[in-house]
Amino acid sequence: MKIQEADAKSLLLAQGLPVPPYEVARSAAEARAAAERFLAAGADQVVLKAQVLVGGRGKAGGVKLAGTADEAEQVASAILRMTIKGITVRRLLVGPGADIVREFYLAALVDRTARRILLMGSAEGGVEIEQVAADRPEAIVSVHAHPQLGLLDWQARRMAFALGLGGHLRAVVAIARGLVATMLAYDADLVEINPLAIVRERDAAGDPIERLTCLDAKVTLDDSALPRHPEQEGLRDLDEEDPTDVEARAEGLTFIKLDGTIGCMVNGAGLAMTTMDLVKRAGGEPANFLDIGGGARADKVEAAMRLILADPNVAAILVNIFGGITRGDEVAHGLIDARAKQSRSVPMVVRIVGTNAEEAATLLREARFETAATLDEAAAKAVAAARAATPAGGGAPA
Numbered sequence: 001m002k003i004q005e006a007d008a009k010s011l012l013l014a015q016g017l018p019v020p021p022y023e024v025a026r027s028a029a030e031a032r033a034a035a036e037r038f039l040a041a042g043a044d045q046v047v048l049k050a051q052v053l054v055g056g057r058g059k060a061g062g063v064k065l066a067g068t069a070d071e072a073e074q075v076a077s078a079i080l081r082m083t084i085k086g087i088t089v090r091r092l093l094v095g096p097g098a099d100i101v102r103e104f105y106l107a108a109l110v111d112r113t114a115r116r117i118l119l120m121g122s123a124e125g126g127v128e129i130e131q132v133a134a135d136r137p138e139a140i141v142s143v144h145a146h147p148q149l150g151l152l153d154w155q156a157r158r159m160a161f162a163l164g165l166g167g168h169l170r171a172v173v174a175i176a177r178g179l180v181a182t183m184l185a186y187d188a189d190l191v192e193i194n195p196l197a198i199v200r201e202r203d204a205a206g207d208p209i210e211r212l213t214c215l216d217a218k219v220t221l222d223d224s225a226l227p228r229h230p231e232q233e234g235l236r237d238l239d240e241e242d243p244t245d246v247e248a249r250a251e252g253l254t255f256i257k258l259d260g261t262i263g264c265m266v267n268g269a270g271l272a273m274t275t276m277d278l279v280k281r282a283g284g285e286p287a288n289f290l291d292i293g294g295g296a297r298a299d300k301v302e303a304a305m306r307l308i309l310a311d312p313n314v315a316a317i318l319v320n321i322f323g324g325i326t327r328g329d330e331v332a333h334g335l336i337d338a339r340a341k342q343s344r345s346v347p348m349v350v351r352i353v354g355t356n357a358e359e360a361a362t363l364l365r366e367a368r369f370e371t372a373a374t375l376d377e378a379a380a381k382a383v384a385a386a387r388a389a390t391p392a393g394g395g396a397p398a
């Protein structure tokens with residue numbers, strides 16, 4: 001689950017990391033009021049940042065500075081009218097504009113292969129790190145945190161020196177350890193600071209000082225760990241979620257959209273993957289992964305059908321149910337109801353085996369469904385039906 005920069009920064013603050021002050025504004029007037037507060041508190045300028053769950057906001061014009069409250073209001077209303085990579089900007093982060101001396105990159109992420117948290121840093125921050133990794137992999141420094149002991153001070157110090165941040169040793173050690181602590185505290189997949197910036201500020205006596213601060217923050221949380229952190233559900237931004245994902249979660253279905261033309265409705269994650277493999281072997285491309293779960297009742301089947309049909313690329317549907325706890329006749333009833341209500345007509349091939357398969361077969365025969373005895377047969381029929389429904393030359397049906 002991706003969370004907005006402002007929410008990510010609240011998690012970093014809670015872990016004691018240095019983050020510049022900020023407010024969230026939902027309108028140009030709110031942005032103006034926030035800007036007035038920061039300017040009155042001594043900021044020379046304010047920064048206004050689009051809160052959207054995509055990278056490269058700066059390049060897209062979603063990060064702007066303003067010197068006065070008037071200007072902040074104008075800039076805010078311009079950003080609030082923008083769409084960035086297809087996403088409408090609904091909120092802004094407003095904060096004092098930083099006087100940046102230099103930008104770095106520092107992130108903690110899960111290295112699944114090593115089964116450890118990996119800390120990655122680069123002196124080439126601010127820009128897209130993927131580009132740095134592709135062009136000059138040697139410009140990225142990485143170190144694994146110890147699974148029990150965490151990130152050790154000497155590891156963080158080595159990172160600091162490698163980035164040329166020897167002059168900010170203590171800050172780097174604290175920030176690096178803070179990133180790892182944030183990963184652990186919230187079961188995050190990624191905690192990325194880009195840029196981690198050296199900024200020029202004034203101390204109490206008015207003398208210039210330089211310090212390190214987390215100017216941007218990107219945190220993604222492990223969806224599978226969300227039950228351990230019920231309070232994090234509130235950080236989910238429903239405005240930016242695919243409506244299909246929202247519905248799937250509400251219905252308790254595991255649904256992942258893919259690019260193919262064959263909608264798959266299956267019970268069990270392993271069977272769903274097998275079904276996708278067999279669709280591929282039969283020469284087709286699955287349109288989704290969909291696990292309706294064990295013991296699914298008719299209403300769940302109907303919801304699953306709605307999700308599949310919401311994808312305009314779906315040209316045929318393959319239903320593969322292995323009845324254990326799930327009863328075949330329940331699924332058959334669900335399919336019959338769903339077809340009666342479906343928004344468009346798409347060929348469907350059904351294979352149901354296991355608990356109450358015979359009752360299911362009778363129901364489906366009476367309702368004139370296309371059925372298959374084996375999974376191979378079902379996959380072949382679905383692929384043939386999708387081909388017949390898709391105009392020659394491929395592409396999605398109109």
Ligand code: GDP
Nearest residue numbers: 047055056057058059063097098126194195216
């Ligand atoms: P992103 O483009 O979505 O990653 O958004 P960032 O928050 O990283 O901002 C992009 C770039 O805008 C940064 O790399 C900085 O160069 C610049 N920027 C962001 N905040 C400030 C600020 O407070 N002051 C100044 N001068 N530049 C900023």
Ligand code: MN
Nearest residue numbers: 126194195216
């Ligand atoms: Mn950034």
